[in-house]
Amino acid sequence: MKYRWVSLVPLIAAIVLLALLPALVNNYWLRIATGALMWAGLACSWNMLGGYAGYINFGQSAFFGLGAYTSALLMGDPLSLPFFATIPAGIVVTAIFAIIIGAPTLRLRGAYFAIATWAFAEVLTQFVNVVDFTGGIGGLNLPPFLDERFFYFTMFAAAVLTYLVTWALFERSRFGLKVKALRDHEPAAEAMGINTALVKLQTFLLSAVTASVFGSIFAYWVTFINPKSVFGGDITDQMVVMVLLGGLGSLWGPAIGGVGLFVVNRLIWMNWGDTAFYIAILGAAIVLVVLFLPNGIVGLFAKRPARSGTVLDKAVNRLAGGEGGHS
């Protein structure tokens, strides 16, 4: 719990290095760094609910996609809104959908929530595929803006903000205590006066709108989106594996997993092209983590790593039908 000044030194060093990065590397590596920051942010968004509250969301890509499509639609004809005005719009659209999905299903056991979020993402993908105003399967183009530094710094700001909010809310406030309490034992949390249904919905909302912000930035960055590129189930899968590998329910786990796996992904792509090799690595990573590393990479640095009743245990128990995430 206690942060000493010493522990802030590597953090400040990392932020300074990241701020200077555009001056140090070429555009090619800057794009990779931009992507790494995005995945660190997305993994963190998934971890808010999955790690801190223990509720597994298999449809997080839906919120990434909602942000991307809202920005694409509003920046295109006929509105042609400025980019930064479309981010709050994406947040509002995402929040509405998150409440519609979360309010009824977060009251149920974890497995129902997981299935509901997965089904929601599928339905949304198919919907975007078939209707006209989203461009259907062909997708949408955004006004091109080819300034790698702009996108690097925008993604950087979004990632820093995401981690700052996560730290303040989940690691440093009463709200975080409530969220972790319901993750570890929902009936006991209720007995402490905590309205668990409400706290879960608030966490889900925050998780969803965070993914939406990264979706907006991503759409403008790549200038072209289609249902597969922003709603694809593999986007959620990657967030899940990144968080598991880095450390479920920890602040820095998603950053380590997100940056690590994305860089591995790019290195494989550079050397062997678009192969299924990366998917095999993801699969192996899940197996290894579940078997040997329940606390992820950050668990390796813990003085006394948890052995029983880990965050992973809680989430898996809940997914398997345990009512309060306890066996």
Added chain:
Amino acid sequence: MSRTNLAVENDEIRSAGGYILTVHDLYRHFGGINAANGVNLNVGRREIAGLIGPNGSGKSTLFSLVAGTIKPDRGQIHFDGHEIAGMSPHRIARLGLARTFQIPAMFDNMTVTENLLAAAAQDHWQGAHERAADTLSLLKLEHVADNRASDLSGGQQKLLEFGRVIMRQASLILLDEVTAGVHPNIRKIMLEAIARLRERGISFLIIEHDMEMVRNVCDRIIVMDSGRVVASGSFNEIVRNSEVMQTYLGRPQ
């Protein structure tokens, strides 16, 4: 019938000070089993009432009904001026009712201190850090303050569960076999804590199998069987009621 009358008489005697909890004609069935089959009982203000009875007599079901984790089929539960039957657990908790769980319900991935703070996070945050420190010292848990809750021994977990209840600043505390299977030292700490809380005017309803504990702590004993209250009275009254003793408790030591 005669046994039920005994319960009513004793309750009337205690009505002078007013009741913090009144359960009236409470029913709840699971399939064909009537776990609560017309329960009537009262707990007076500042009273420590012991709830005893054989396994399956409906004690834990009654706790769950009062705490709101199970909804009654019918009947009333009046707590501190509020009708709480069917209310959600967190709302009942906010009215000032706190409970422990039969199996320690730890927040496993949080430290001992965080467990205590979490108990106050909703509605008693003012001064929570100081009270957590006081509670740690009262329960002699200072040396494990920064340990994960799941790393504690069984007895320490029971203490921590009790500590969270203290942090709730409740007016009525339901304890479900808190001293079962714990080391005598830990039991002693708990009994001292209960005495301290009673001085503050807190009432207790305690499920307990250990008759020695019941005799030492409880002002009054309520006996349940087959989903209803069959007797109520002082320890000596209950012990003298040989029918109750033989049927439900076995011979006293």
